[in-house]
Amino acid sequence: MAQARGLTPDDVVAALKTYVPTGKYDDYVMFASGGHAGQVLVIGLPSMRLLKVIGVFTPEPWQGYGYGDRHQAVLAAGEGQGKPLRWGDTHHPALSETNGDYDGQFLFINDKANARVAVIDLRDFETKQIVKNPIALNDHGGTFVTPNTEWVIEGGQYAAPLGVGYAALRDYSTAYRGMVTFWKFDRQQGRILPAVLLPSSCRPTGKTCAMPASRSARAGCSATRFNTEMATGGIEEGKPPFEAGASQRDMDYLHVINLRKAAEVVGPEVRRRSRASG
Numbered sequence: 369m370a371q372a373r374g375l376t377p378d379d380v381v382a383a384l385k386t387y388v389p390t391g392k393y394d395d396y397v398m399f400a401s402g403g404h405a406g407q408v409l410v411i412g413l414p415s416m417r418l419l420k421v422i423g424v425f426t427p428e429p430w431q432g433y434g435y436g437d438r439h440q441a442v443l444a445a446g447e448g449q450g451k452p453l454r455w456g457d458t459h460h461p462a463l464s465e466t467n468g469d470y471d472g473q474f475l476f477i478n479d480k481a482n483a484r485v486a487v488i489d490l491r492d493f494e495t496k497q498i499v500k501n502p503i504a505l506n507d508h509g510g511t512f513v514t515p516n517t518e519w520v521i522e523g524g525q526y527a528a529p530l531g532v533g534y535a536a537l538r539d540y541s542t543a544y545r546g547m548v549t550f551w552k553f554d555r556q557q558g559r560i561l562p563a564v565l566l567p568s569s570c571r572p573t574g575k576t577c578a579m580p581a582s583r584s585a586r587a588g589c590s591a592t593r594f595n596t597e598m599a600t601g602g603i604e605e606g607k608p609p610f611e612a613g614a615s616q617r618d619m620d621y622l623h624v625i626n627l628r629k630a631a632e633v634v635g636p637e638v639r640r641r642s643r644a645s646g
Contacts, residue, residue, distance in 0.1 A: 388415040399461045399475055406456035408477055408488065424486045424495045425456025425479050433495070446484045446498030449532065457481040460510050464555075468515040474558060476520050478510025485511055485522050485551060489558055499562050503530045504547045514589075519550040519627065520560060523591055527572035537600045544572035548591050548625060566630050570623055572598065593621040 370380055388394055394412030397419070402409050406426030410419045425446070427434025434443060434454070447453045456479035464474040475488040483504040487497040501507075501522060508525035524547035529535040535543035552564035570593070599613025607613060 386414045386416060388412065388417070399463070401458040401461055401477065403459075404455075404457050406458055406479070408458060408461055408475065410493065420493055422488055422493055422495065424458060424477055424488070425454075425482075425484065425498065427454055442495055442498055446479075446482075446486070446500050448482065448500045453482060455481075456484065459508065460512075462511040462513055462520075464517040465513055465515055466517070473555075474517070476511035476513065478507040478522060480507045480510065480525065483507050483522070483524065485520060485560065487553075487558065487560060497559050499551065499560050501547075501549055503532070503567055504528060504549065505532060512589075513553070514627070517553055517555060519566075520553050521589055522549045522551060523547065527595070540572055540600050541598055546570040546572060546593060548589070548623070550589075550627065550630070566627075568625055568630060589625045589627055591623045591625065593623055596620045 369375075370377075375383075394415050394417070396413040398411045398413050400409040400411055402421075402424075407424050407428065408422040410422060411417065412419050421428065421431070423431060423433030423439075425443075427439075427443070429435070433439055443454065458477050459480040461475055461477045463470045463472065464476070465471060472490055475490055477486050477488065478484065479486070479498075483501040483506050485499050485501070485507075486495050488494065489496050501524075504522075504524040505528040506525050507522055510522045512521045513519065514521070527540070527544040527546050529543050530545050530547070548568045548570075550566040550568070552561045553559075554561055572595075595614035597613055597616050599608070599610055599616075601607065601610035601613065603609055608616075
């Protein structure tokens with residue numbers, strides 16, 4: 369068969385490495401973001417078989433997601449400014465953790481285009497909750513978690529006026545801010561507590577990824593930043609395009625956030641909102 373198909377020994381070895389017979393389980397499961405399709409792809413490894421498509425931010429008519437009272441309520445909870453929102457750009461899924469190790473209980477995924485975070489319960493591989501960030505317009509490295517999944521970390525990619533308002537680009541340095549938000553996660557309920565969040569703003573630079581500290585240093589989080597050039601585009605004025613203008617320097621910033629200190633600073637307000645939310 370190898371001779372008939374012109375396969376080399378390396379081709380045969382590669383095929384054997386990925387082959388998983390019918391009825392056998394893959395060694396691993398990968399959760400991959402679906403990008404502008406707005407869902408999560410569940411892929412077996414090493415077979416690379418598509419095991420499931422999890423509907424998240426976009427209705428999936430073929431599997432019934434997004435229809436009926438239960439799914440409609442999940443999607444509606446993630447709407448902003450009172451407008452229907454039925455599309456998303458999924459990026460950077462993250463598994464829940466216990467003592468810094470994956471525990472396979474929950475999956476979190478962000479909507480890069482609309483600054484939202486979704487919670488997927490891995491007992492049935494269904495989206496249970498979508499929350500809209502009240503102060504941000506967009507995300508990037510959006511859903512990293514602390515070592516025991518007490519907090520879900522969401523970071524904005526591009527600087528924007530806080531509170532989803534409008535500000536002219538000429539006021540970029542003063543009216544625009546970068547953003548990192550910590551959402552409180554209730555493991556027993558399997559839900560983010562929308563009323564309990566720690567927002568952190570910084571200079572109007574963009575963020576690429578945020579990562580919590582290791583299990584040996586649980587008090588912090590680091591976030592890479594870009595656009596210290598304060599570029600806003602403007603090719604019609606002879607300026608470089610935004611992406612080129614924001615990439616002129618070899619190095620930008622690494623922001624290190626002390627989560628414990630942030631909780632102390634806004635703790636009274638967080639506790640008040642937590643009691644108000646029941």
